[in-house]
Amino acid sequence: MRTQTKLSAADLRHFEKLLRAQRHDLDIALGRIVTTLDGVIEARGTADDEHDPEGPTLTMEWSRISGVHSDLEVKSAEIDRALVRIANGSYGFCTRRGEPIGRARLDARPAAELCIDCARELEAQLKA
Template sequence: MMAERSSRGFSAAEETVLRDLLTAERVSTVTRIEVLTRAWDDIVTSAALVATDDEHDPEGATIAFERAHVQSLLDQARTHLDALDHALERLRQNAYGVCERCGDPIPLLRLQARPTATTCVRCAGR
């Protein structure tokens, strides 16, 4: 007997695995944002306590680099969180696993490797 499949071609068990994967990755990403935000706040606080001149003080360049690095990581984490929220919303609307470009199914293995994928392999290569 075959497992019942959704309109996207996933069995109920596969859909549960994908939902759990997205949810776990979302929790991990929110935690990463919290940690990075604390790191950002610490850098800003430390810089405020010391009169550094980023241009002329050897320590200033390091602080500026750290601040830029943490900001970049924060931006990436927030973008990933938005993509995860988009994927979860698509899952609720029964649109998850369907290519946003051509409408073909996105293979389960692609979604397991890249849960926020919005395109099939063929469209991703275009």
């Protein structure tokens, strides 16, 4: 077990500002993706592109854009949970073990819920 120090009030303000900026950027990206999805939905209703030899079909484009949209929603939810943890005083602590998450990890992944050890254990379990 590594010894970590609790984040200072200045650290928490820094991470909250960073997370809010990331959330804002995600909201913009989600808005663009929704507009793109709406365009594909509209085009899918009027076009028969399944036999078009040029480029991807609208169905393939729909799948690709839907995947990007889902990824952005997951990231957005992660940020929202991190902001809740800042508000309730649990930010910076591993949600699995309760140990402090290292500052370097939070700098790399401000929405991190797990310490690096727990993240590695979970990743190894998912690969097994």
